[in-house]
Amino acid sequence: MNRQLKLLEYALAGLTRRKGKNVALLLVYAFTIAALGSVLFLTDALRSEARQTLDHAPEMVVQRISAGRHELIPRSYATTIAQLPGVRQATPRVWGYYYDALVRANFTLMGVTEPETQIKDLQGQLPAADNECAVGIGIADIFGATIGDSLVLVDAHGKNRVFAISGIFSAHSALLTHDLILMPEPALRAFFNLDPTVATDIAVSIANPREITTLAKKVRYHLPDTRPISRSEILHTYDSIFNWRSGMMFAVSVAALIAFCILAWDKATGISADEKREIGILKAVGWNTGDVMAIKFWEGLILSLSAFLIGTIAAWLHVFVLGAPALTPILKGWSVLFPPFSLQPVTDPYQILVLAFLTIAPYLACTLIPAWKTAVTAPEQAMRS
């Protein structure tokens, strides 16, 4: 213990001797870890947000597939599905998209059937009359609209329709409602010029969650042109959407990995003449190979552990305090509407451990292997280099 403390002291003295180089190394290294950690924290938090909130999504959504595409579904299908034993309710829903060429954004329009429902995250009221709508904070912000203002939208006939804003969803729920425009279902049908006999899809409420899979099979048996999507499939989509293999994670990890490889390569090939000479001197005055490796181990651990701690703490602050400003441009893509993050700081300890292992272990190896090669040569030879 005492001996390790003395060697640690020596290793620290050694690092401070090459201050400039080591501080630069620490910063680059911490930055790489912070980038990787930010992505990890962000995707983790998004996943957990999805898992928590979408846990209350419909047990099953039934779409109609025609010619390989999602098509409007006849309302009569809802009656068929509702008659299946185990189904509590089958509700035909109307929703669709509206592309605004000026702001180049897609909005999601949804029909409301029960305007009396009290929504805590909504300021104002749900639209009750045919010329009313409720919007997400993103829409209100982009047009600078408040409750009482009206939106003018062009309907399927090319006519301007005026909808008074009766409510705005709070920023708290932006991750779910940012681009939503809600209007009464009959109004939305008229807006999209939908036939009264069809709907966009059917939300199915099922009493016993264990019957979902069976019911999905039955739906496909009775209505072969449908595609039932169960809640577990929805949750699964979000579990896999931001995993290690997903595009963004991949892109950032590859970049980080390349940067790290350059660093490691430099380390592995570049044990300097000075370092070699020092190892030779230490051996000559009576240190054995184990002692030399101990200080090299400390040197590597000090650098990589500090970089890991600095990087991870910086990533946490970046994502959960500052709202990931450095990542949003990458995430946004063409999205004009991008919800502000107010994410719950949920992290997966397993992923942090993986990150720690992936960043500390290779660096230690890169420090120890070349040092070991020098340390096992005779001191006289090592000093002569």
Added chain:
Amino acid sequence: MWRARLYLTATLCGILTLTALLMTGQQPNDSADKQQLVAAFGLTDLALFSEARYTRHPSQADLFTAFQDSPGAIDHFPSGSLVVPIPGSRTRSITVLKGER
């Protein structure tokens, strides 16, 4: 020995800070409001990316479809970073009428 002590103290502080930060998120959070919202409208997706159907509603999207053709859905290929959405000649745009409150 002051260097070793300083380093060990600083590292311990770092580990404790990180653990504390990581622990704050593990407490159960109050997302009941949002859950009610999801249940009320039968929402199925996060409103994260609104470029295209398969990004706005990934769980509902017809990913089996050969061609994704929602407006703005050109980021699927690297060319998407070179070509921006074409400004439509049949411009449909939302305008806002300011109401008096």
Added chain:
Amino acid sequence: MLLKTEHLSKIYNRGRPDELTALNAVSLEVHTGEAIALCGPSGSGKTTLLSLLACMSRPTSGQVWFDGKSISRLPERFLAALRRDHFGYIFQQFNLIRDLSVIDNISIPLLPGTLSPQQIRKRGMSVLEQLDLADKAKQKACQLSGGEQQRVAIARALIGNPQVIIADEPTAHLDHSLTNDLLNILSALHAGGATLLIATHDPAIYHHPLIQRTITLHNGSLADLLAP
């Protein structure tokens, strides 16, 4: 008998075009408490012989005996312990760690051992006082003059209380008065019971009354054995 070599040879870059026989079948004996000068022109193999005796490299063939035990084939960790506990080596180039302070430099041999940092420091300071270096303890090695660096190198060699002190060309960087100082230090050590082995081509050393015996190397072989 403290040190003995039998047909000791060292060949560098063996089997390559730049093969070099630095030492060829050297057999000699060193008794406890002797003071020996190792003479010979540069390139005659003095440094190679010293580094073999001090367990800093391994012979190509032949044997080195220390205190009755053959040490040439011992595992590395035993050699390290021998270097630490029994030998004090003063290098021709001093081989100090440039950016470390004097006290840190001379403490290095004791760091992996069992002494506490305070004990190491105390011991270091007493050696520095002995060599009149106590006021330079906090200075970096690279800021010292050649003579001072030489004395720091001696202090590092002495800190472990070695039985054998080996010095490689210790006066190469010293002027006349510093050489005298050095010889006084070495005489004091010899009087304290240490065995001295000094490689040199400086007559001031091998004609000094301290030296009991001179060994001359020529092209890697022993030239003759002369008693003073």
